[in-house]
Amino acid sequence: MTRATDHIDHEIPELARHLPQCRGERLVTDGGLETDLIFHAGLDLPHFASFPLLDDAEGRGHLTAYYDGYAAIAEVAGAGLMLETPTWRANTDWGAEVGYDQAALDRVNADAIAFVAALRDRYRTESPAVGEIVLSGQLGPKGDGYQPAEAADTAAFADYHRPQLAAFKAAGADLATALTLTTPGEALGIAQAAADVGLPVATWFTVETDGRLPDGTPLADAIDAVDAAGSPAYFGVNCAHPEHLAGAFPDAAGEPQRWARRILGMRYNASTCSHAELDEAEELDEGDLGVLGAGHAQVSAAFPWLTILGGCCGTDSRHVASLWGQKASLA
Numbered sequence: 001m002t003r004a005t006d007h008i009d010h011e012i013p014e015l016a017r018h019l020p021q022c023r024g025e026r027l028v029t030d031g032g033l034e035t036d037l038i039f040h041a042g043l044d045l046p047h048f049a050s051f052p053l054l055d056d057a058e059g060r061g062h063l064t065a066y067y068d069g070y071a072a073i074a075e076v077a078g079a080g081l082m083l084e085t086p087t088w089r090a091n092t093d094w095g096a097e098v099g100y101d102q103a104a105l106d107r108v109n110a111d112a113i114a115f116v117a118a119l120r121d122r123y124r125t126e127s128p129a130v131g132e133i134v135l136s137g138q139l140g141p142k143g144d145g146y147q148p149a150e151a152a153d154t155a156a157f158a159d160y161h162r163p164q165l166a167a168f169k170a171a172g173a174d175l176a177t178a179l180t181l182t183t184p185g186e187a188l189g190i191a192q193a194a195a196d197v198g199l200p201v202a203t204w205f206t207v208e209t210d211g212r213l214p215d216g217t218p219l220a221d222a223i224d225a226v227d228a229a230g231s232p233a234y235f236g237v238n239c240a241h242p243e244h245l246a247g248a249f250p251d252a253a254g255e256p257q258r259w260a261r262r263i264l265g266m267r268y269n270a271s272t273c274s275h276a277e278l279d280e281a282e283e284l285d286e287g288d289l290g291v292l293g294a295g296h297a298q299v300s301a302a303f304p305w306l307t308i309l310g311g312c313c314g315t316d317s318r319h320v321a322s323l324w325g326q327k328a329s330l331a
Contacts, residue, residue, distance in 0.1 A: 011234075011258070011261050011262055012233065012234065013200070013231050013232075013233060015195075015198070015200050015233070016175065016200035016233030016234070019134065019174065019175060019200065019233065020080050020131070020132040020134060021080075021082070021134065021234070021264055021265070021307040021308050022233060022234060022264070022307075024305075024307060025079075025080050025131060025132060025307060026077070026079040026080065026131075026307050026308075026309075027074075027079060027080040027081060027082045027131075027132075027134060027307060027308045027309075028070055028073050028074040028077060028079050028080070028081050028082065028309065028310065028320065028324060029070070029081075029082035029084060029265070029267065029308055029309065029310030029320075030066070030067065030070045030082075030083075030084060030310055030311070030317075030320070031070075031267075031310060031311030031312070031315035031316050031317060031319055031320050032269075032270070032311055032312050032313045032314055032315045032316065033050055033066060033086055033088075034048050034050050034088075034313075035284060035313050035314050035315075036066065036315075036316045037050060037053075037062060037066065039284040040316060041062055043062065046097070046098055047089060047094055047097045047098055048088075048089060049089035049090070049094060049095075049097070049098050050063075050086040050088070050089070051085075051086050051087045051088075051089060051090040051108050051109075051112065052098055052100075052108075053086065054086065054108055054111050054112055054115060055108065055111075060115065063086060063115070064119065067083060067116070067119055069316075069317035070310075070317060070320065071119075071123045071127050071130060072127075072317075073317060073320055073321050073324055073326060074127075074130045074131070075127045075129045075130050076129075076321075076324075076326055077324045077325075077326070078129055078131065079130075079131055079324070080130065080131035080132040080133060080134065081123065081130050081131070081132075081133045081134070082133075082134045082136055082177075082308060082310070083116040083119060083120060083133060083134065083135055083136065084116075084136045084138040084177060085109075085112035085113060085115070085116055085135075085136065085137050085138050085168075085173075086112060086138070087108070087109055087112045087137065087138050087139065087164070088138050088139065088140035088179060088180070089140060090105055090108055090109050090112070090139070090164060091105070091139060091140070091142060091160070091161065091164055092105065092160065092163070093142060093143075094140075102163060105163070105164070105167075106163065106167045109137065109164050109167035109168060109171070110167050110168075110170065110171040111171075112137065112171075113135060113137055113168060113171035113172055113173050114171060116135050117135055117172065120133040120135060134174045134175070135172070135173050135174045136173065136174065136175055136176065136177045136202075137164070137165070137167075137168030137171075137173040137175070137176045137177070137199075138176070138177050138178075138179060139161060139164050139165070139176060139177070139178050139179070139190070140178070140179055140180055141178075141180055141181055141182060141186055142157070142160055142161075142186065143182075151185075153185075154185060154188050154189045154192060154229075155189070155192075156189065157185060157186045157188070157189020157190065157193075158189040158190070158192045158193040158196070159189075159193070160189070161178075161189060161190045161193045162193040162196060162197065165190075165193050165194050165196075165197050165199055165201070166197045168199060169197045169198060169199040173199065174200075175199060175200040175201060175202060175233060176190075176194055176199050176200070176201045176202070177201070177202045177204060177236075178190045178201060178202065178203055178204060179204045179206075179238050179239070179267070179312075180204065180206045180238055180239050180312075181203060181204060181205050181206065181213075182205070182206060182213055182214040182215060183213065183214075183215045183217070183222075184213075184217060184221075184222045184225045184226050187203045187205065187222070187226045187230070187232075188225070188226050188229055188230045190203070190230075190232075191203060191226060191229075191230030191231065191232045192229075192230055194232070195230070200232075200233040201232050201233060202232060202233050202234050202235070202236060202264075202265070203223075203226055203230075203232040203234075203235050203236070204235065204236040204237060204238045204265065204267070205219060205222055205223075205235070205236075205237055205238075206237065206238055206239040206240055206275075207219055207237060207240045207244055207245065207248060208240075208244065208274060208275060209243075209244045209274050210244075210247045211244060211245055211246065211247030211248030211249075212247070212248070214275070218248070219237070219248040219259075220248065220250075220257065220259045220260070223235050223259040223262055223263070224258075224259050227258075227259070227262060234262055234263070234264040234265070235262045235263045235264070235265075236263060236264060236265030236266060236267065236308060237263065237265075237266055237267070238265075238266070238267035238268075238312045239267070239269055239275075239312045239313055240268065240269055240312075241268055241269050241270075241271060241272045241273075241287070241292070241295060242266075242268055242292065242294075242295025242296050242298065242299045243272055243291075243295050244272075245295075245299055245302075246298070249298075249302040250302060250303075252302075260302075260303060261305065263303050263306070264305065264306060264307050264308055265306065265307065265308030265309070265310075266296070266299060266303075266306060266308070266309055266310075267308075267309075267310045267311055267312045268292060268295075268296065268310075268311055268312060268315065268319075268323075269287075269311075269312050269313045269314055269315070270285060270286050270287030270292065270311065270313070270314030270315045270319055271285035271286075271287050271313070271314050272287065272291065273285060278313065278314075284314055285314055286314055286315075286319075286330050287314060287315075287319070289318075289319065289322045289328065289329075289330060292319060292322065292323070293322060293323065296309075296323055309323055309324065310323075311323070318330060
């Protein structure tokens with residue numbers, strides 16, 4: 001990962017230019033929170049929702065131990081740290097599945113920001129080698145992160161996601177991060193809702209093994225469409241193995257296209273399997289660190305201005321440490 005301040009700055013909307021990752025600073029972010037807690041900590045997370053852990057001391061203890069592992073990676077790397085709240089499922093539909101109404105969701109989304117803010121304050125004292133620490137309110141798609149979003153207009157998606165974004169803003173988040181988006185339409189609605197509440201938002205798409213979004217849209221076209229109408233802070237890709245991005249690499253000849261320059265982050269899956277295969281899997285596929293690292297090297301060469309690096313499904317601190325050049329073993 002290289003510093004590319006001049007390259008990045010002219011692409012970033014004014015609202016987000018103060019963010020360190022938008023100034024070329026490298027940030028460690030976490031891995032696959034839910035898969036790590038389910039398969040390694042033995043926790044039951046109904047409907048893949050981790051935000052209810054914020055509501056009891058034991059759950060907060062598990063979350064604290066989880067985030068501490070990534071602060072340690074950032075300290076060794078001399079990099080900054082992106083603290084993402086455990087709120088990927090904390091929206092109206094998924095919240096209802098685990099018994100949270102809108103008032104409860106507003107509270108837990110605000111509590112999530114307060115929780116990571118307390119971690120930030122502790123890391124500043126206990127881990128002085130960690131660089132700038134960013135508080136990100138994380139949100140996910142209205143539906144399933146592996147399936148294309150339902151048909152809805154931009155305004156409907158904006159109305160749906162606005163309450164969560166407003167809760168993050170009121171609680172003091174530095175930005176919001178929308179992960180595992182499957183269609184440009186929902187991404188645009190989120191971008192517009194974030195603009196309404198005055199909070200920078202980063203748009204992260206997921207891709208299938210061919211490098212296209214689950215609805216079939218090429219990654220470049222999705223970014224261009226959202227950027228033209230919504231202009232989020234920047235873009236990223238999550239919940240895909242590096243090998244799956246090969247079909248979406250920018251043309252290596254000449255100046256990189258604008259869509260490619262707008263991608264600042266990667267959060268990889270451990271497994272090379274497709275989303276459909278992962279959906280059917282009963283055991284965790286932790287992948288191969290060598291294959292993951294080789295794939296990331298190719299992605300990094302194609303997008304040398306990346307500033308944010310972490311993991312997604314199947315990854316834990318060992319995978320992310322390895323991506324940052326630190327010794328890790330899955331044995």
